[in-house]
Amino acid sequence: MEHAIGSIAQIPPGEGRNFDVGGLRVAVFHTRSGKVFATQADCPHRGGPLADGLTDEDSVVCPLHDRVYAFATGAGIGTDCSIATYAVRVDQGTILLQT
Numbered sequence: 001m002e003h004a005i006g007s008i009a010q011i012p013p014g015e016g017r018n019f020d021v022g023g024l025r026v027a028v029f030h031t032r033s034g035k036v037f038a039t040q041a042d043c044p045h046r047g048g049p050l051a052d053g054l055t056d057e058d059s060v061v062c063p064l065h066d067r068v069y070a071f072a073t074g075a076g077i078g079t080d081c082s083i084a085t086y087a088v089r090v091d092q093g094t095i096l097l098q099t
């Protein structure tokens with residue numbers, strides 16, 4: 001099911017924001033080059049807020065203990081933790097997320 005969850009203008013490039021999608025907490029990231037990714041909101045290690053983490057074009061660093069997760073797959077890089085990812089796209093400025 002596809003959900004319109006907000007405007008991409010809410011997320012400055014290079015940052016992430018949390019959204020509640022029917023009770024599911026999702027972090028949406030807007031990279032500096034304009035790509036958009038969505039993952040679970042909380043780090044599986046100890047619940048760090050991933051939307052507040054440092055990002056690059058391909059990954060986010062958890063702000064609590066620096067675990068790194070790939071946006072494309074949710075796989076941990078250098079850790080055996082991994083996170084859920086969601087298909088997301090932007091149409092005319094609206095973020096559309098698949099659950």
Ligand code: FES
Pocket residue numbers: 043044045046047048062063064065066067
């Ligand atoms: S809570 Fe994310 S690395 Fe510890």
